[in-house]
Amino acid sequence: xxxxxxxxxxxxxxxxxxxSVDELEIEIADGEFLVLVGPSGxxxxxxxxxxxxxxxxxxxxxxxxxxxxxxMPPKDRDVAMVFQNYALxxxxxxxxxxxxxxxxAGKSKSEIRERVEEAAxxxxxxxxLERKPKALSGGQRQRVAMGRAIVRQPQVFxxxxxxxxxxxxxxxxxxxxxxxLQRRLGVTTVYVTHDQVEAMTMGDRVAVxxxxxxxxxxxxxxxxxxxxxxxxxxxxxxxAMNLMTVPVADGGLKLGDYVHPVEREVLANAGSEVxxxxxxxxxxxxxxxxxxxxxxxxxxxxxxxxYIYGELPGSGxxxxxxxxxxxxxxxxxxxxxxxxxxxxxHVHIFNAESGERISN
Amino acid sequence: xxxxxxxxxxxxxxxxLKDGRPRSPVSMVTMLVLAxxxxxxxxxxxVTSFRSRDDALNSGWWSAIVNPFGTSWTFDNYRRVFEMSxxxxxxxxxxxxxxxxxxxxxxxxxxxxxxFTFLDFRFKETLFITIVAVMVVPIHVAFxxxxxxxxxxxxxxxxxxxxxxxxxxxxxxxxCIYVLRNYMSSLPFSVVESARIDxxxxxxxxxxxxxxxxxxAMAAFATLQFxxxxxxxxxxxxxxxxxxxTVIVKLQQLLGxxxxxxxxxxxxxxxxxxxxxxxxxxxxxxxxRGMTSGAVKG
Numbered sequence: 001x002x003x004x005x006x007x008x009x010x011x012x013x014x015x016x017x018x019x020s021v022d023e024l025e026i027e028i029a030d031g032e033f034l035v036l037v038g039p040s041g042x043x044x045x046x047x048x049x050x051x052x053x054x055x056x057x058x059x060x061x062x063x064x065x066x067x068x069x070x071x072m073p074p075k076d077r078d079v080a081m082v083f084q085n086y087a088l089x090x091x092x093x094x095x096x097x098x099x100x101x102x103x104x105a106g107k108s109k110s111e112i113r114e115r116v117e118e119a120a121x122x123x124x125x126x127x128x129l130e131r132k133p134k135a136l137s138g139g140q141r142q143r144v145a146m147g148r149a150i151v152r153q154p155q156v157f158x159x160x161x162x163x164x165x166x167x168x169x170x171x172x173x174x175x176x177x178x179x180x181l182q183r184r185l186g187v188t189t190v191y192v193t194h195d196q197v198e199a200m201t202m203g204d205r206v207a208v209x210x211x212x213x214x215x216x217x218x219x220x221x222x223x224x225x226x227x228x229x230x231x232x233x234x235x236x237x238x239x240a241m242n243l244m245t246v247p248v249a250d251g252g253l254k255l256g257d258y259v260h261p262v263e264r265e266v267l268a269n270a271g272s273e274v275x276x277x278x279x280x281x282x283x284x285x286x287x288x289x290x291x292x293x294x295x296x297x298x299x300x301x302x303x304x305x306x307y308i309y310g311e312l313p314g315s316g317x318x319x320x321x322x323x324x325x326x327x328x329x330x331x332x333x334x335x336x337x338x339x340x341x342x343x344x345x346h347v348h349i350f351n352a353e354s355g356e357r358i359s360n
Numbered sequence: 361x362x363x364x365x366x367x368x369x370x371x372x373x374x375x376x377l378k379d380g381r382p383r384s385p386v387s388m389v390t391m392l393v394l395a396x397x398x399x400x401x402x403x404x405x406x407v408t409s410f411r412s413r414d415d416a417l418n419s420g421w422w423s424a425i426v427n428p429f430g431t432s433w434t435f436d437n438y439r440r441v442f443e444m445s446x447x448x449x450x451x452x453x454x455x456x457x458x459x460x461x462x463x464x465x466x467x468x469x470x471x472x473x474x475x476f477t478f479l480d481f482r483f484k485e486t487l488f489i490t491i492v493a494v495m496v497v498p499i500h501v502a503f504x505x506x507x508x509x510x511x512x513x514x515x516x517x518x519x520x521x522x523x524x525x526x527x528x529x530x531x532x533x534x535x536c537i538y539v540l541r542n543y544m545s546s547l548p549f550s551v552v553e554s555a556r557i558d559x560x561x562x563x564x565x566x567x568x569x570x571x572x573x574x575x576x577a578m579a580a581f582a583t584l585q586f587x588x589x590x591x592x593x594x595x596x597x598x599x600x601x602x603x604x605x606t607v608i609v610k611l612q613q614l615l616g617x618x619x620x621x622x623x624x625x626x627x628x629x630x631x632x633x634x635x636x637x638x639x640x641x642x643x644x645x646x647x648x649r650g651m652t653s654g655a656v657k658g
Contacts, residue, residue: 054553075559085656087550091572100568101558134654141654152558 002155004028004051004188008060009070011046011212020046022212023060028205031186033179034217035203037193039235043212044192045160051190052081052158064155080149081158085165086141088133088148095120095129098147119150122181139170146178150185157182157189163198175202196236200224208232226348230355233277233348239323241277244312245352248272253349258291260342266349266359275355277348280307283324284341285332291341294322299331306331310338409437409626416623437627444624447610447631454606455635456521457596458589461528462582466540469533470578473540474566478552488541495534502531503598510599519601527595532585543577544570548656573655579646586639590632607632 005028011021021043028034036044049055051062053074061070069077080101089097096103098119099112120126123143133141142162149157162178163171179202182189193199199206200220207217208231216228227233233241248267252259253276267274285294285308294310298321306328309321324340332338349359376382407421412434415424424431441447475481476488506527510518517523547570555565571578596606611628614621 052553052557054556074553074556075561077557079557081554081557083550083554083656085548085550087548087554088655089551089555089569090652090655100555104559104564132654136654148554148558 002065002188003030003063004034004156004190005063006047006051006060007063009047009050009057009062010059011043011050011055012058018212019058020212021050024209024212024214026207026214026217028188028190031188033182033189033191033202033204035191035193035199035206036209037196037199037206037235038209038215040194041211042209044194044209046212047209048081048158048160048190048192051077051156052079053077078154079156079158080152080154081160082145082149082162084161086133086145086162088141088144090133093130093132094125094136094144094147097133097144098151101148101152115151115153116147119147122150123147138166139174142166142174146181150181153187155188157187157191159189159191161193162191163193164195178202197238200236206236208235210235226357226360227277228357230275230277230350233350233357237279239280239307239325240320241279241348242283242322242324243275243277243320243350244322245273246276248274253347255292255341256290256339258341260347262347262349262359270349270358271352273352274358275350275352276342277350278342279346280323280325282343282346283326284343285324285326285338286341287336287338289339291339293337294324294340296332296334296336296338297321299334301328301331304328308332405626405629408623409630410434411623412436413623416626437623438631441614441624441628441631444614447607447628450605450607450610451631451635453600453604454590454608454632457524457528457600457606458586460521460525461532461589462586464525465529465532465536465585466578466582468529469536469540469581470571470574471566472533472537473544473574474562474570476537476541477544477547478549478565478570479562488537491534492538495538499531500594503594507598518599519604521600521604523599524595527599528585528589528592532588536581536585539581540574540577544574547573547652551652551655573652575646576648579643583640583643586643587636590636 004026006024006026008023008025009021010019010023012019024043024047026034036047038044046055050057051064051069053069053072057070061068063069064077064079089100092100095113095116099116102112102115116129117126120129123146125140125143125147128136128140128144133144136144142165145162149159159178163174166174175198191202200223203220205217206220206223208215208223210231216223216232218226223232223236227236227241230243234243247254248270249259251264252261252267253274284291293313294308296308296310298309300307300309306326308324308326308331310324312319312322322340326332347359348357350356351358404421407424408416410433411421411424412432415431419431472491476484507518508514510516510523510526512518517526551569551573552565555569560568590606591608592606593608593612596609597612600606600609607628611625611632614624614628
């Protein structure tokens with residue numbers, strides 16, 4: 001068990017002008033579950049592979065514990081990795097797959113068997129130990145890949161989208177299992193995913209990356225309530241936060257003829273326009289005529305809740321729809337026009353130019 | 361048999377292929393015609409090998425089939441092949457030449473292919489292109505310089521097995537590297553990365569993972585290389601002393617300048633065919649599909 005430190009770690013692929021991972025700085029505590037999340041091509045897998053030693057580090061350092069592993073080969077780093085496609089050894093049985101690293105390390109046969117059987121019991125694989133990977137289902141293969149990592153008892157687990165090849169139901173189930181397994185084993189874990197729901201539900205902390213640059217690294221709760229910038233605001237949360245550019249009025253934000261009160265010092269340096277972010281659950285809808293008019297396109301009824309998708313005045317057909325969560329029993333009808341105001345102070349205000357958060 | 365099996369739709373029923381497409385009569389007839397055409401010369405050879413020289417000269421082999429009792433069948437040809445020439449020894453020589461000349465190039469080429477596929481080093485592509493490019497050098501233009509090199513003025517190994525092993529290795533390896541690299545680059549790269557993290561050295565990755573996964577390609581190439589070396593006349597004739605020479609060279613020596621001994625050639629051909637057949641059928645067991653199935657998903 002150990003801490004992991006990215007100290008301005010940078011990766012520039014040969015022939016590329018811009019770094020794929022740009023001066024990444026994260027400190028991961030001992031036993032912590034950190035999730036790297038971001039859209040495809042944001043550098044999250046590259047960051048993980050740099051930690052694994054599969055990708056060269058062009059600048060900065062990476063530390064595991066106190067040990068500088070920046071230029072160490074993978075085998076000396078004492079990390080175990082679960083690959084997106086599982087990368088099982090096809091000609092070996094499940095038991096041999098799981099015990100392979102121990103065998104390479106020269107452990108005795110009895111110790112290997114003991115540790116493999118122990119891991120198999122945790123993962124419910126005991127009856128499959130003699131099978132070859134091709135005789136297993138996708139979920140079982142995924143568990144073998146996990147087992148291979150557990151058996152190692154490494155300093156750090158690295159997981160590269162381990163759930164993305166499972167079907168939706170199994171994914172949700174395995175998500176919980178991995179999270180609880182990690183808590184039980186207490187091994188520092190770095191987990192890569194493009195799915196923000198996975199990130200929010202599994203991680204002790206979540207690091208959002210975009211274009212190789214770390215946007216924010218925070219606990220899921222804090223990230224949801226205080227996104228650092230427009231990108232994180234739009235990326236974290238499902239359905240996504242509504243983001244709109246609104247003019248600044250005296251003492252607040254102008255939504256149609258309604259002025260939403262905002263503290264004066266917040267808007268002091270904002271300029272004439274800001275980006276307002278409101279989560280779908282923080283929307284008040286009324287037919288009083290106060291606030292911004294929304295024309296409802298689609299109503300999704302989910303039972304307890306309903307989501308309405310609508311258009312803000314002046315938004316084009318390619319713009320993201322406005323989303324609001326409403327009571328499932330009395331949703332407004334399709335085609336209706338309702339007026340929206342944000343609930344209380346559940347608003348996120350961002351600088352219109354830089355996209356940085358200005359409200360607290 | 362349970363009754364439920366009958367209700368399941370059977371993809372491979374009558375008149376249908378395994379994937380459910382209907383069988384085409386045209387392709388079936390074409391296949392049959394081609395199969396017969398390809399087998400006909402061998403059949404003729406087999407029949408002729410059991411006929412006496414006079415019979416073979418007077419009538420075609422098909423007349424023996426049409427009228428099996430009107431021709432004189434004989435084992436004489438087979439007997440005389442073994443009596444006249446030192447066939448048993450030549451057979452052994454053939455094995456001594458062919459087995460190392462198959463294993464050595466494949467072993468070296470597999471190492472090289474692994475390096476070309478999974479390692480990074482300077483001038484990798486240039487080196488690979490060079491190796492592939494030398495495949496176009498015809499073996500015949502190299503004989504004279506190689507005879508000089510191996511001969512008494514050079515290394516002095518001409519006439520020995522070593523000379524032939526070196527030649528077959530040298531000329532077989534480029535193609536083998538090319539084929540194996542192509543195959544290895546189709547193997548899942550993450551399996552190799554996983555092994556690196558699991559603590560393997562390159563040597564361990566090669567022997568424990570890549571070699572077993574590349575077995576079908578290596579077996580296919582081994583079959584080809586073995587057949588090529590076993591059936592080779594030119595290199596064996598030029599580079600092996602008469603005591604060390606192979607079956608094929610011995611066969612060629614059975615034939616006199618005026619065509620005498622042609623009937624022995626047919627019998628000898630069948631004797632020389634036995635081993636390649638065995639090798640082919642043994643190695644065919646390795647030509648399995650799905651060597652890497654289950655390794656990766658998607």
